[in-house]
Every structure is written in C-alpha cells, then in structure tokens.
Amino acid sequence: MSWPAWVWQYPLLVTEAPIPPENSAGSSDDELARAGGLYYLVRWGFGPLARLIYRPRIEGVGNIPRSGPIILASNHLSFIDSFVLPLFAPRPVYFLAKSSYFDGSGIKGWFSNRFFRALGATPVQRGAGQAALDALDQQRRILESGKAIALYPEGTRSLDGRLYKGRTGVAFLALETGAKVVPVGIVGTNDAMPVGAKWPRMSPRVTIRYGAPMDLSHHGPASSGRARRQATDDIMSAIHALSGQELAGSYNEVPAQNPVERLKQVLPHERR
Numbered sequence: 542m543s544w545p546a547w548v549w550q551y552p553l554l555v556t557e558a559p560i561p562p563e564n565s566a567g568s569s570d571d572e573l574a575r576a577g578g579l580y581y582l583v584r585w586g587f588g589p590l591a592r593l594i595y596r597p598r599i600e601g602v603g604n605i606p607r608s609g610p611i612i613l614a615s616n617h618l619s620f621i622d623s624f625v626l627p628l629f630a631p632r633p634v635y636f637l638a639k640s641s642y643f644d645g646s647g648i649k650g651w652f653s654n655r656f657f658r659a660l661g662a663t664p665v666q667r668g669a670g671q672a673a674l675d676a677l678d679q680q681r682r683i684l685e686s687g688k689a690i691a692l693y694p695e696g697t698r699s700l701d702g703r704l705y706k707g708r709t710g711v712a713f714l715a716l717e718t719g720a721k722v723v724p725v726g727i728v729g730t731n732d733a734m735p736v737g738a739k740w741p742r743m744s745p746r747v748t749i750r751y752g753a754p755m756d757l758s759h760h761g762p763a764s765s766g767r768a769r770r771q772a773t774d775d776i777m778s779a780i781h782a783l784s785g786q787e788l789a790g791s792y793n794e795v796p797a798q799n800p801v802e803r804l805k806q807v808l809p810h811e812r813r
Contacts, residue, residue: 583659588628595733595743601751602631610684610720611754614711614776616704616784617693619730621741626691626725627661629749635661635683635690677710684718691725694776695793702731704777704786705793712772715755716763722776724752726783750783 591597605611613634615626627634643654663683680690692714694707715722728748734741757775761768781788 583656584628584633591628595741596746597625597629598746598748599629599751600748601753604751604753605631605689605723606721606754607632608687610687610718611689612684612711612715612720612722613689613691613725613751614694614722614780615691615725616727616780616786617695617698618702618727619698619734620736621730621734622693622698622727623691624660625727625730625747625749630689630691632689633661635663635680635688677714680714681718684714684720690714694773694780697793699731699786699789699793700736701789702786703789704781704784705789706791707773707777707780708792709766709769709773711776712757712760712769713763715757716760716768716772719758721754721756723754724776724779724783726750726752726780726785728784752779752783755779 605613613626613630615622623636627636643657644650645653663679680692683690692711694711695705696708699705711722714720726749728750729745730747732742732745733747755775757772760772760775763769
C-alpha cells in the first residue's frame with residue numbers, strides 16, 4: 542500500500558516552525574470537534590489497534606493532568622514520535638502543521654484535512670522572518686485556551702540517538718503562560734522505525750515514560766534569558782532521566798550552508 546507523501550512528512554511538519562495567519566487567534570478553539578467522527582476513529586479505533594500490534598510500554602501516565610494547559614516536552618528519535626505522542630496520551634494533544642495540508646482539494650485534500658485535525662494538528666502558514674517566534678505565539682494561544690501541546694525541545698529528531706541541548710522555546714511558553722511541563726522520555730522508536738524504513742517494526746517494543754509535572758515559575762519571568770535557559774536545562778535533565786540517552790552536549794543543528802550561517806552557529810546566541 543502506498544501512502545500519500547504528506548502522511549510520511551507529518552512528523553517533520555510538526556517539528557518545524559511556521560508562521561500563523563494574522564486571524565488565527567481562535568483557530569485552535571475547536572479543531573478536534575471539526576475533525577468529526579474521524580477523530581474518534583483515529584483515537585479510539587486506530588489507537589487501541591496500534592497498542593495491540595506494537596504493545597508499547599507506557600509508564601507514568603498518571604503524571605499527565607486531565608485538564609488545564611500542559612506542555613509535553615519530549616525527546617525526538619524517530620519519524621513515528623509525532624504519531625506515538627498524540628495516539629497514546631490520555632487526553633488530546635495539539636501540534637502545529639503547515640496550512641497547505643488543510644487546504645487541498647478533492648478526496649485527497651479532504652482526507653488530509655481530516656487526518657491532521659484528527660491527530661490534533663492545527664494549521665499555520667509558512668513564511669520567512671520571525672517564524673519560530675510566531676509559532677510560539679500560536680502555541681501560547683492554544684495553551685491559554687486550556688489545551689495540551691507537545692513539543693521537542695531539541696528542535697528536530699536525533700539521527701544518532703543522543704540527546705541534544707534544548708532550545709528555550711518550551712521554557713518560554715511555560716514561563717509565559719504558567720503551564721506546567723510534563724517531561725517525556727521515548728525509548729526505542731529509532732529502532733522500531735529507523736531512518737529509511739517505510740513501516741514501524743513490531744520489535745523492539747517502544748517505551749513512553751511520562752515524568753512528574755514541572756512548575757518552572759521559580760526560575761523567573763519569561764522575559765529573562767537566564768530564566769529561560771535554566772528552565773530549559775531543568776526540562777532536558779528530566780527528559781534525560783527518563784530516556785537514559787547519551788548526552789550530545791551541543792545543539793542539533795542543520796549544517797551551515799554558507800559562511801554567515803556558520804558564523805551564526807559559532808557565536809553565542811539563544812536558540813528557540
């Protein structure tokens with residue numbers, strides 16, 4: 542069976558930082574309701590089926606509050622992490638995905654729209670400039686409406702299995718909104734579906750560990766760079782305790798394409 546390209550690109554889309562449209566402030570208010578019956582089919586149909594086939598070990602699920610704003614901050618090892626998190630969480634979890642995957646025409650466009658909404662993805666538009674900051678603003682609005690979001694502090698998946706330094710976007714959101722952070726350690730997805738694989742393997746079993754909710758407010762306000770950095774380091778330490786990964790000690794960055802990008806990566810600056 543050949544799946545449409547957007548299905549395979551989904552995890553990449555939700556880890557990149559697109560720009561939300563100007564009028565998107567209320568776009569996340571009822572996304573799952575708009576998904577209709579497909580949401581229930583995916584969550585209560587495909588979810589239990591995936592549990593039966595792949596038998597994931599899920600630990601600490603009681604650490605996830607059943608209501609109120611919460612950020613699931615996870616390590617990122619494989620393509621399938623962005624399916625694992627929303628499918629096996631005890632409450633709906635929101636991601637960001639570029640708006641073109643909601644705007645297609647015909648049967649393919651209709652199914653793409655419903656599929657992404659059913660997984661908890663909310664549409665935002667791509668663009669240049671302050672993309673990362675604008676994406677954070679979209680996620681802030683989702684949190685302020687009392688929902689749960691999932692983010693990867695590393696920014697992108699680890700291709701070598703190590704845990705990289707966290708970017709400060711998750712800490713900024715937590716300090717700005719007062720939302721607690723639930724650290725998540727995912728183990729085994731890089732073996733279950735390594736780079737280049739088309740389907741997840743049924744072995745080894747994947748493990749998902751949820752840590753205790755973290756209140757980061759004692760670090761200070763979101764406007765403080767030191768507070769953001771210290772809160773981020775606490776989040777990454779908690780993720781490391783759950784995942785047991787080797788620490789990389791550096792950021793997971795795309796290789797610089799020109800001297801300007803290379804200089805920017807070398808010079809100290811905040812990564813969000």
